[in-house]
Amino acid sequence: MRSRLRVLFITSEVYPLCKTGGLGDVSAALPVALRALRTDARLLLPGYPQVLAGVKYQSKVADFSHLTQFPPSTLLSARLSLGGSAAVPVFVIDCPGLFQRTGGPYMDEFGRDWPDNVLRFGLLSKIGAILSSDDSPLAWRPHVAHCNDWQSGLVPAYLHDYPGWKAAVLMTVHNLAYQGIFPPGSVAQLGLPQRSFNIDGVEYYGNLSFLKAGLYYADHITTVSPNYAQEIQTEPLGFGLQGLLAARCDRLTGIVNGIDTCEWDAVTDIHLVKNYSSRSLADKAINKAALQRQMGLAVDAELPLFGAVSRLNYQKGTDLLIQLAPQLLGIPAQLVVLGSGDAALEHQLSVLASNYPDAMAVRIGFDEALSHRVEAGVDCFLMPSRFEPCGLNQMYSQRYGTPPVVHATGGLKDTVIDCVPATLADGSASGFVCASLSSGGLMHTISRAVLAYRNKRTWLRIQQNGMMKDFSWRASAQAYREIYLELSENTVN
Ligand code: ADP
Ligand code: GLC
Numbered sequence: 001m002r003s004r005l006r007v008l009f010i011t012s013e014v015y016p017l018c019k020t021g022g023l024g025d026v027s028a029a030l031p032v033a034l035r036a037l038r039t040d041a042r043l044l045l046p047g048y049p050q051v052l053a054g055v056k057y058q059s060k061v062a063d064f065s066h067l068t069q070f071p072p073s074t075l076l077s078a079r080l081s082l083g084g085s086a087a088v089p090v091f092v093i094d095c096p097g098l099f100q101r102t103g104g105p106y107m108d109e110f111g112r113d114w115p116d117n118v119l120r121f122g123l124l125s126k127i128g129a130i131l132s133s134d135d136s137p138l139a140w141r142p143h144v145a146h147c148n149d150w151q152s153g154l155v156p157a158y159l160h161d162y163p164g165w166k167a168a169v170l171m172t173v174h175n176l177a178y179q180g181i182f183p184p185g186s187v188a189q190l191g192l193p194q195r196s197f198n199i200d201g202v203e204y205y206g207n208l209s210f211l212k213a214g215l216y217y218a219d220h221i222t223t224v225s226p227n228y229a230q231e232i233q234t235e236p237l238g239f240g241l242q243g244l245l246a247a248r249c250d251r252l253t254g255i256v257n258g259i260d261t262c263e264w265d266a267v268t269d270i271h272l273v274k275n276y277s278s279r280s281l282a283d284k285a286i287n288k289a290a291l292q293r294q295m296g297l298a299v300d301a302e303l304p305l306f307g308a309v310s311r312l313n314y315q316k317g318t319d320l321l322i323q324l325a326p327q328l329l330g331i332p333a334q335l336v337v338l339g340s341g342d343a344a345l346e347h348q349l350s351v352l353a354s355n356y357p358d359a360m361a362v363r364i365g366f367d368e369a370l371s372h373r374v375e376a377g378v379d380c381f382l383m384p385s386r387f388e389p390c391g392l393n394q395m396y397s398q399r400y401g402t403p404p405v406v407h408a409t410g411g412l413k414d415t416v417i418d419c420v421p422a423t424l425a426d427g428s429a430s431g432f433v434c435a436s437l438s439s440g441g442l443m444h445t446i447s448r449a450v451l452a453y454r455n456k457r458t459w460l461r462i463q464q465n466g467m468m469k470d471f472s473w474r475a476s477a478q479a480y481r482e483i484y485l486e487l488s489e490n491t492v493n
Contacts, residue, residue, distance in 0.1 A: 071097030229254030
């Protein structure tokens with residue numbers, strides 16, 4: 001019998017220690033789901049201050065001061081409690097010169113990229129590669145190195161020319177729009193072989209691209225929904241990498257994200273004013289009133305209350321939301337927005353809200369508790385994303401009896417069933433899907449949602465349909481495991 005499957009899950013964020021978006025959620029929930037499937041998944045993380053403060057039972061297991069391209073670092077072995085599960089083993093890269101600072105994982109507090117990101121995530125990739133080879137100072141050797149987004153994209157590039165035993169590499173794309181592009185001099189700076197600076201290698205239009213390197217060298221590629229896996233093989237959603245992805249389509253699989261069904265459960269959610277289930281949806285109204293009160297809106301049970309929780313940027317269609325807000329409020333309806341991101345969009349949203357004090361409220365910032373209260377308190381969730389690799393909020397909303405209005409793109413299309421007579425009849429309708437993102441198209445979809453909202457029986461059916469859906473990680477974790485198993489056939493146990 002083969003030994004237990006071992007996977008090194010390499011990521012730049014993990015909830016609750018460090019989260020800027022869905023990658024943090026996925027990095028917390030997927031390893032737990034994998035461990036439940038008898039897979040020894042362990043995380044590799046940068047030692048940001050909040051990570052060093054949040055992991056338990058730290059012990060130093062390796063020293064990397066010999067890596068002369070990088071400031072001195074050590075590797076800690078530790079444990080992290082995730083989603084109420086038994087603690088998950090984590091390896092943390094303690095490199096004070098690169099990670100010990102206040103600010104975000106990718107940017108400082110003013111929203112500027114850290115100038116040494118090339119080294120920060122070069123080191124994450126380099127140590128990921130070492131731990132996945134027989135140069136590893138650890139006895140624990142993974143069969144598969146599972147890289148996530150550009151920050152760990154150089155792992156297979158570092159491993160490519162490695163002569164000894166090495167793990168197979170799976171590269172998961174959470175968002176192709178972020179590629180980790182740095183000037184050509186970075187190749188030498190990071191100690192990559194100069195010959196890899198080639199179209200058949202790490203080079204991308206004259207620069208070094210971490211993500212392209214990962215896509216080129218990985219043994220297999222996944223992305224976070226089947227629909228997005230198709231979309232990224234074509235313009236415009238291939239962001240310049242569509243040719244490479246189409247050429248590797250036999251090694252590209254779309255696996256839809258799951259959600260953490262313990263963290264996101266209206267029956268037990270500690271952030272809610274009143275817990276509820278699909279059988280006690282009347283209690284959802286208590287959360288609506290509390291949210292209206294908390295956000296300074298008129299407390300009104302009948303007015304449809306729309307909500308959005310998101311990074312505020314072009315991808316998320318924040319500009320479209322701003323454009324149609326006056327029309328939406330004129331239905332009449334109310335709108336709550338929680339988000340942060342592009343400073344101009346933050347400003348426009350705040351100005352708009354000040355014009356409609358009873359009907360529109362905006363909170364700029366990142367607030368985990370409020371995000372749960374919005375999911376539970378609003379009637380209908382808005383996700384007018386121009387593109388969305390998977391998206392998690394549309395799944396949280398369905399689970400919370402809050403039908404979403406979404407654009408038919410990426411994972412949104414895969415996870416929301418549009419409400420039309422046929423889907424209402426067969427019990428699958430769970431939201432409202434907009435085929436075209438013109439403001440007319442979006443407003444039309446919102447009007448369809450409002451019409452359904454006014455018919456209490458129809459609305460209840462849509463809510464309950466969404467709440468009954470299985471968004472857990474079980475099936476998707478199994479799909480990852482099957483890929484790991486296939487890849488690991490060629491690696492030594
Ligand atoms: P993305 O990763 O592209 O930002 P996802 O929908 O996959 O989009 O995941 C976003 C995650 O971040 C969700 O858990 C969402 O609730 C959370 N989130 C986004 N913005 C905020 C915010 N301002 N406050 C709290 N949570 C937020
Ligand atoms: C990215 C995507 C989002 C996805 C998340 C987790 O940030 O934008 O759609 O859900 O990663 O995979």
